[in-house]
Amino acid sequence: xxxxxxxxxxxxxxxxxxxxxxxxxxxxYAQAQKAVDFLSDEGFPVQNVTIVGxxxxxxxxxxxxxxxxxxxxxxxxxxxxxxxxxxxxxxxFVQPAVTALFLGVLGGIIFGVVSSAVPYAMMRxxxxxxxxxxxxxxxxxxxxxxxxxxxxxxxxxxLSL
Numbered sequence: 001x002x003x004x005x006x007x008x009x010x011x012x013x014x015x016x017x018x019x020x021x022x023x024x025x026x027x028x029y030a031q032a033q034k035a036v037d038f039l040s041d042e043g044f045p046v047q048n049v050t051i052v053g054x055x056x057x058x059x060x061x062x063x064x065x066x067x068x069x070x071x072x073x074x075x076x077x078x079x080x081x082x083x084x085x086x087x088x089x090x091x092x093f094v095q096p097a098v099t100a101l102f103l104g105v106l107g108g109i110i111f112g113v114v115s116s117a118v119p120y121a122m123m124r125x126x127x128x129x130x131x132x133x134x135x136x137x138x139x140x141x142x143x144x145x146x147x148x149x150x151x152x153x154x155x156x157x158x159l160s161l
Contacts, residue, residue, distance in 0.1 A: 018050045020143030023153040029053070032140035038159045044152055048145035053137030062131045066120065070130075075116035076109050083108015 026032040032051045040046045064070070087104020091097035144152045 018052050018143055020048070020050055021146050021149035022141050023049075023144045023149050024142040024156045026140045026142070029137070029140050032142055035142055035156055035159060039152060039155060042155055044155060045148060048148055049152070050143045052141045052143055053135075053139075054141055055138030057136050057138065059134045059136050060131045061134070062129050064130050066128045066130050068117075068120075071116050071120045072113055075113035077112070078116070079108040079110065079112015080105055081108070082112065 024032070024035050026035060029051070036046055036049055036051060039049065083105040084101070085104075086108060087101035090100040090104055094100040142152075142156070
């Protein structure tokens with residue numbers, strides 16, 4: 001086992017909390033990334049820097065209403081793309097190639113419609129909307145190894161975001 005910066009032994013494969021002293025705190029990840037990029041451009045040893053998202057939130061953004069028509073169309077679109085890929089692969093081995101492509105797309109459409117319609121039907125109207133999920137933080141802290149933290153903090157005071 002390898003020791004971490006905090007001196008505790010690391011267990012392989014398990015997440016470990018970050019260590020270091022805070023040298024900056026930013027409301028967005030882009031600003032924290034810009035701060036680290038600034039440090040890098042100034043020659044600071046950024047291998048000792050960590051960006052930590054604090055106050056994590058799972059955000060679900062609703063993108064629209066789900067209807068049977070939309071579910072079927074999404075199944076057709078996704079299935080057709082999968083079927084086209086399978087058909088292209090099959091066309092290298094099966095002749096005529098047009099038949100392999102056609103059967104691949106047709107099979108993909110059938111698979112796509114079934115694989116999207118069955119879960120929607122099982123929900124029985126409990127979730128009639130589409131959404132995307134994100135994990136976001138309330139703020140992003142930039143941590144640094146204690147031996148260079150003061151220098152890093154001083155450098156970041158010159159950065160205007």
